Amino acid sequence: MPDLLIELFSEEIPARMQARARGDLKKLVTDGLVEAGLTYKSAGAFSTPRRLALAIEGLTAQSPTTREERKGPRTDAPEAALEGFLRSTGLTREQLEARDDKKGQVWFAVVTKPGRPAAEIVAEVLERAIRDFPWPKSMRWGSGSLRWVRPLHSIICLLSDESGASVVPLEIEGIGAGNTTRGHRFMAPDEIAVSGFEDYAAKLRRARVMLDAAEREAAIRQEAANLAFARGWEIVPDEGLLSEVAGLVEWPVPLMGAIEDRFLALPPEVLQTSMKEHQKFFSARNPKTGRIEGFVTVANIETPDHGETILKGNQRVLAARLSDAAFFWENDLREAKAGMADWAEGLRSVTFQSKLGSQADRIARIAALALEIAPLVGADADQAEQAARIAKLDLRSAMVGEFPELQGIMGRYYALEAGLPEPVADAARDHYSPLGPSDAVPSAPVSVAVALADKLDTLTGFWAIDEKPTGSKDPFALRRAALGVIRLLLVNGVRANLGQTFAKARPDADAADLLAFFHDRLKVHLRDQGVRHDIIDAVLSMPGNDDLVLLVNRATALSDVLKTEDGTNLLQGLKRAGNILAQAEEMDGVEYSFGADPKFAETDEERTLFAALDKAEPAIREAVRLEDFQAATQGIASLRAPIDAFFEAVQINSDNQILRRNRLNLLSRIRDAGRLIADFGRIEG
Amino acid sequence: MTSPKDNQTAKPVCFQDVILRLQSYWAAQGCAVLQPYDMEVGAGTFHPATTLRSLGARPWAAAYVQPSRRPTDGRYGENPNRLQHYYQYQVIIKPSPPNLQELYLGSLAAIGLDPMIHDVRFVEDDWESPTLGAWGLGWEVWCDGMEVSQFTYFQQVGGHDCRPVSGELTYGLERLAMYVLGVEHVMDMPFNPPGSPIPLSYGDVFRQAEREYSRWNFEQADTGMLLQHFKDAEAECDRILTAAETDSAGRRIPMAHPAYDQAIKASHLFNLLDARGVISVTERQAYIGRVRALAKRCADLFVTTEAATLQAEDAA
Known part of the structure; x- marks a missing residue:
């Protein structure tokens, strides 16, 4: 039973594409082999920035012989019919058998396909896999016409068993398969010949390449934690960043540095976002002060100076980035202290949607609606209105301009700086929530009022201009907005007749249609919670069906009794x-x-x-x-x-x-x- | 290829030293060392040596410095890293050679960035120029966490598939040199060797100009005139492209290059108008589309002209 080793060695593969590429390579190759009649014991795919590899164990040495019988025309059929049959089977008349059939004698062809050696099948399957590889984006290079994610340089395609290893003959656009690869770009750039997967992985490790992304992740996690521990810090966990960074290095070398004191006054979210987005640094928190005080960068090389030059360079870049952030922060704070009037003014010239007016128009609508909703959620009406007026002003701040993902978070800081009450500031932070089905739902009354008003304004607005989601198209995330409203109402037990609320928000929106949209979203939501859709249908026709809390209570009680x-x-x-x-x-x-x-x-x-x-x-x-x-x-x-x-x-x-x-x-x-x-x-x- | 180690000499001492080293490095790799294009452009890519020469089938290899203007980036010479006028170093090779990454790394070594001490990384960054109707795949190259170059394999230019594919390298010279020289503020960077009889800093050369252009870009540029010039450039480009192919002496001379100059002009005028804040978000796309339409037609004409020339050469 031979083993198969494949490596596709290229220029740097984008980190975000590597995980899927591993799965695709494994699937394309193993599916192809199985389809051609081979079987295998196990298969594992690996990736580094410069290579995709696949190891298959226990492959059958050849595909089985197959025998296929095909029924042809009757023996007394016209000559043309027989000729056609011979053409399609590739046989001569002498090779056919005449057999008795219900309606007389019929020609039969028995086509025996001999098994094929694994190497032949592997070559075909791999070539097809490379040519059809589903990269999200691929490219050509030089004068060739082959497409790959980045220029492909070499291919290992090696079958090995007890008697030794042999290269599967294969050539794609001038790249012939062989048994060689290269190690780390700088630390071990020379060619390496390998005889099988174990040899390959071991030699790569000696050549400063950790083949397995999971191992690189574990190594980074471990070493970063050690570095932080030595300083009495802890790493802020970020699995997404970890997997990205593991896709950027073949030989991870975490290095830790401290953030200069002059930047420690920046909000932790700003430090974290700037370091992550711009430099792919992990943040290190000091548990004693609760602040982000350090960072871990992951280099791809061991240097004679133990990373000193690299760390110094990174620190320099960080300082430049954080100087920018500090500049934004200080300017923004000044504006916040002055009451944010310039930001409010600026939002007049920012279009929300051409038919729905400017962001300032939108804010005015949300504020009016928040005032109406406040009593329903037990919020102070003035605070709700005030919160709605300031919640989106940070969109004009320099910091949110630089880091849009900090919207709301910065809004809270600036509201506090402007001297606004805590519940108002919290609402600025929380009013976008809940964003996804698992995102936390705000419960502070002012936050709930603004969060509801924001989403209901969006929904009724887009309904009024007839820009509803269709099929898979939902460019304004209206389904998410509706689910947000549903969760806000249910989690907080808010009793509201949505029909009336829609009318207050926007009399020109088709309230019945929008309510039906809510009912659909509610069904999806409740189904996820284990309530059957027919039970929901049974209560939807009852009076008060625009009060979702009532509706759900009814459905839940019914669902319980029916059990x-x-x-x-x-x-x-x-x-x-x-x-x-x-x-x-x-x-x-x-x-x-x-x-x-x-x-x-x-x-x-x-x-x-x-x-x-x-x-x-x-x-x-x-x-x-x-x-x-x-x-x-x-x-x-x-x-x-x-x-x-x-x-x-x-x-x-x-x-x-x-x-x-x-x-x-x-x-x-x-x-x-x-x-x-x-x-x-x-x-x- | 020469290994990075062989190139290791003393580090550069000033801005022009970095430029001179890049020039001689790429000259040694066989590139034609061209001079900057004599028009206002936003990036080295606009130089016809890149835009037009990446089209068609003829092999090409060129390297040059290109002064680049980005009016919106002006900071009156006060920001340590931002300038409305700066230099790009541009290398374009068609077809892209298989060892382009190694060649590039050699150029870093040539300016004193030894990849055995630094952390050099190729991080995904796809390049797109909506104004040129061009895109490519590649990376931004990081050195110790700082972006030092853009590395792109052109896939399409002016709406044409690139066959063969050109490899393009763009170095932001000020930033790169500041890093190599360990300078914190661009204006403090020595322009010529500090031991020169008349040592000049980057600030000595450019500070006053940065201040003046920042004011002009943001406050003074006559928007009515700029709008008119935009229309003029667009009209002239169209006129050149639609002119008869034969001249008064009956020679067939289509004029892709003069037309492309007008497209470059329109693009820069758009950038100026943008800096003056007179282009709204919705208009923006329309302006970019207008420049792209010009660039595409210039590309079309360049491609057909080159094809005709190649055919004539074959016949001869």
């Missing part, structure tokens, strides 16, 4: 009552809705049901009025036994029309009781 045995049986009873009624009403052309009279009851089961309904109906009604849907569903569940017994004992369609009508009217009382809670007809099962 019990009483609940499922009750559902059957209600459905049965509903079906019988629907049929009778269809046949008789009337609606049975009132007038059931216990005096026409013939059996105890009927009388028991009357009594049970007399008791349950007011209880359910009261529970619904109090919005105690648990009690309401329990009330209806209490009808399960009497309903079951009733159906068991009583024939509805009696010959006696008075009895029949009375029983149908009794069924309508059951239906009505159910309708107090939900449209049970929509529930499956």
Whole structure:
């Protein structure tokens, strides 16, 4: 069983593309091999900035022989038909067999395909994989026409077993496969010949290349932590940065430095963002002061001066960057202290959306809406309005201009500098939240008011100008905004009639359509929480369906009761009552809705049901009025036994029309009781 | 290729030393050492030696310094790193040689950046010039965390696929030299050797000009005139491109280069208008589109002219 080693050695592969490229290489090659009839024990893919590698263990040495029979034309068919068959099979007439078939003699071709050696298959599969490789962006170079992520320099394609290793003959656009690679660009640039994967990985390590990205990540994590520990610091974890940095080096050499004192007054978010975005540094925090005081940069080389020159250079660049940041910060603070009027003025000339006006127009709308929403969320109305007015002013600050991801975070600092109350400043930071489905939801009332107003203004605005999401297109992230509103309402238990709120925000938006959009988003949200979509459908048709808290309480209570045995049986009873009624009403052309009279009851089961309904109906009604849907569903569940017994004992369609009508009217009382809670007809099962 | 080690000599002592070393290094690699283009451009890429010569099939290798103007980057000579007028060093080789990265690293060694002591990295950075209708893939090259060059394999220029592909290297000379020389403020950087009879700093040469141009760029440039010049350049470019191909003597002489000059002019006028803040966000795209349209047509004409010349050469 041979092993296969592939290496595609190129100029530097973008770090962000490496993980996917590993997966793609493995899939393209192993799928191709399997499709050609080979099997293998295991496969592993690796990447460094300059190479993609694949090691396959226990590959079958050749593909199995296959035998295929093909039925041709009848032996008495015209000559042309036979010729066509011979062409398509590649056989001569002498090689065909005549066999008896149902309708006479028919020509059969037996095509035997001998197994092919693995090397031949590997060569084909690898060439195809290289030519079809799904790089997000690829390029040509020199005079060639091959595309790769960056110029491809050499290929290892090596099959090895106990008897030795042999290069798979393969040439793509002048690059022939071989058994050699190169080590680290500077520390070991010479050619290395390898005989198999273990030899390859070991020799690369000696040539200062750590092949496995996971190992490089672990090495960086470990060494950075050690360096920080020695100074009494801790590294601020950042897995995304770690994986990027591991994709930028073949031989990670973490180096630690301190941030100059003059920059320590900068907000930690600024230090962290500047160091990460511009220089791919990890931040080191001093747990005693809580400040970011140091950094770790990861070099790709061991130098005779132990990285001193490199560290000095990096520190110099950092100082220049942080000088810029400090300059922005100080200017911004001055503007903040002066009340941010220039920023507010500046937002007049920034277009939010051509039909929705400037950012200043938008802020005015959000402020008006926040004022309306404040009482619903228990926020101080003046503070909510004030917060809405200042929450987006930091968009004009130099710092957010440089680091857009700091919007809101800077807003909070500047609001505090302007002397605004904490809840107002916090709202500036929090009003963009929640951004994703797992992002934390603000709970401070002022923050909730502004966060809601911001999102509702966006939604109603885009609805008013008819720029709704379609299919996969949602350029203004309106689905995310709607989910944000839903989570803000539900997590904080905010009772609001969305229909009215939409109208207040924007009377020209189609409120019914927007509500339907919310209901769709809500279904997705609740489905993720384990509530079935049919249960949501069953409560959507109930009154007050634009109060999402009410809607969800109803759905949750219903979902809970339907998980019990009483609940499922009750559902059957209600459905049965509903079906019988629907049929009778269809046949008789009337609606049975009132007038059931216990005096026409013939059996105890009927009388028991009357009594049970007399008791349950007011209880359910009261529970619904109090919005105690648990009690309401329990009330209806209490009808399960009497309903079951009733159906068991009583024939509805009696010959006696008075009895029949009375029983149908009794069924309508059951239906009505159910309708107090939900449209049970929509529930499956 | 010469290994970086062989080139290790004493470090450069001044700005011009860095430039001279790059010039002789790339001359030694066989590049034609050209002179700057005599027009206002935003980057070395605009030099016809890059834009036009990266088109078509003829091999090409050139290196040159290009003074570059970016009116919006003016800081009155006060910012340690930002200038509205600065120098780029540009290398363009077509087809891109397989050892272009090694050649590039050799150039760093030539100016005193030994890759065995420094941390030199190729970090993904794709290049795109919307005004030239051009893009390529490559990296920004980091030295100890600082971007010292842009390294690009051109894929498209003026809307034409590059076949063969040119390799382009762009060095921001001031920043690179400041790093090599260990200078904190660009104006403090020695321009000629500090031991010269008349030692001159970068500031001695440029401070006053930076201040004056910053004021003119931001406050004074006559926007009405600039707008008119933009239209004039656009109209002249169009006129040149649509002129009859034969001259008064009946010779076939299409005029891609003069037309391209007008496209360069339009591009710089746009940059000036941008610095004056008279171009709104929505208009911006439209202006860029207008310059791109000119650049594309110049590229079209250059390509057809070159193809015709090659054909004539083949026939001869």
